[in-house]
Amino acid sequence: MRDVLQYPTALTIAGSDSGGGAGMQADLKTMQACRTYSTAVVVGLTAQNTLGVQGAYPTALDVIDQQFASIFADFDVRAAKTGALFDRDHVLQVVENLKKYEVTNLVVDPVMVAKGGAALLDSAGIDALREDLLPLATLITPNLPEAELLAEMPIASQDDMVVAAHKIMAAGAKNVMIKGGHGHGPVVYDYVLLADQVGFWLTGDRVATTSKHGTGDTLSAAITAYLAQGESLSVAIALGHQYMNKIIGQPLNIGHGHGPLNQGQWPTTIAQQGVNHEV
Ligand SMILES: Nc1ncnc2c1ncn2[C@@H]1O[C@H](COP(=O)(O)OP(=O)(O)O)[C@@H](O)[C@H]1O
Numbered sequence: 001m002r003d004v005l006q007y008p009t010a011l012t013i014a015g016s017d018s019g020g021g022a023g024m025q026a027d028l029k030t031m032q033a034c035r036t037y038s039t040a041v042v043v044g045l046t047a048q049n050t051l052g053v054q055g056a057y058p059t060a061l062d063v064i065d066q067q068f069a070s071i072f073a074d075f076d077v078r079a080a081k082t083g084a085l086f087d088r089d090h091v092l093q094v095v096e097n098l099k100k101y102e103v104t105n106l107v108v109d110p111v112m113v114a115k116g117g118a119a120l121l122d123s124a125g126i127d128a129l130r131e132d133l134l135p136l137a138t139l140i141t142p143n144l145p146e147a148e149l150l151a152e153m154p155i156a157s158q159d160d161m162v163v164a165a166h167k168i169m170a171a172g173a174k175n176v177m178i179k180g181g182h183g184h185g186p187v188v189y190d191y192v193l194l195a196d197q198v199g200f201w202l203t204g205d206r207v208a209t210t211s212k213h214g215t216g217d218t219l220s221a222a223i224t225a226y227l228a229q230g231e232s233l234s235v236a237i238a239l240g241h242q243y244m245n246k247i248i249g250q251p252l253n254i255g256h257g258h259g260p261l262n263q264g265q266w267p268t269t270i271a272q273q274g275v276n277h278e279v
C-alpha cells in the first residue's frame, strides 16, 4: 500500500489576485510548498496583474458566512491567516466568523495598500482591524507603512521599529513582526516582538529585484503553514523567514511590472534544506 501524506489543514481568508502573484493565490501556493493543505474564504476579487490593481470587488457578506460554514463543517483547521479584507463590513464579518468557529493560531497580515499603490483596505476598515481583529491575532505582520499606521508614528530606523512593535502590542496584539522590506540598505531587517517581551531581529541580504509581488502574503502564509504543523510561534516565524529568504532570490520572469515570486522553490523537506530549528 502507498504511504498517505499527512498534511495538516490551514485556512486563508483573503482576496483573490487574478495575476496569481499575491493574495490568496500566493497563500495557496506557499502552503502547498510548505506541506500544509489550505482551505480558502474568498473575501473579495481583484482584477490585478503585475502592473497594478485594475478593480476590487468585495464578496457578498452572506457568502463569507457560507464559506466559513462549509469549511468548518468538514475540516480540522489548525491555523489561519487573513489578507486583504477591503472594508469595515468585511473585517467585522470575518471577525464574527473567527469568533464563532473559535479559530486559533491566527496570523493577521494587515494588508492595506498593494505595491502598485491601490488601497486594499479603506480607513474605516483599518479602524476595525485595529479594534476588532487585532485582539484575535496570534501574530500580526505589518510592513513598514502598515506599522506606521498601526503604531501612529513614523518609522525611520531600527530603533523606531522596536518602539512601533511595542506600541502595536500595547494596542492589543499578542505578538508582532514588523517586516523591513520597504526599508533601504544591503540588509533587510524584520523585527519580532513576542508576548513574553522577547524581541529579536531576522535578517537577510536585500535582493535587488522587481519580483516582489506578494512577499508579505507569502511570508505570512508560510508562518501559518508551520503553525498548522504544530510548530511553536518562534519556530514558525523563523521557518517562514528562511523560506522567504530562499525563494526571493529565485523569482519567475513573468509579467511586465512587479513580478511574482516562485513559491515552489521549496520542493524538498525541511530536513533536506538543512533548516535550523533553533531560534
Ligand atoms: N528585497 C528584498 N530582499 C530580501 N528580502 C526581502 C526583500 N523585500 C522583502 N523581503 C522580505 O520579504 C518579507 C515581506 O516583507 P515586505 O516586502 O516588507 O512585506 P509586504 O509585501 O507586506 O510589503 C519580509 O520577510 C522581508 O524581509
Ligand SMILES: Cc1ncc(COP(=O)(O)OP(=O)(O)O)c(N)n1
Pocket (backbone or CB within 6 Å): 014, 015, 016, 017, 022, 023, 024, 046, 048, 083, 084, 111, 113, 114, 115, 116, 120, 212, 213, 214, 215, 216, 217, 218, 258
Ligand atoms: C488580493 C491581494 N491581496 C493582497 C495583496 C498585497 O499583497 P502583498 O504581499 O502585500 O504584496 P504586494 O501587493 O505588496 O506586492 C495584493 N496585492 N492583492
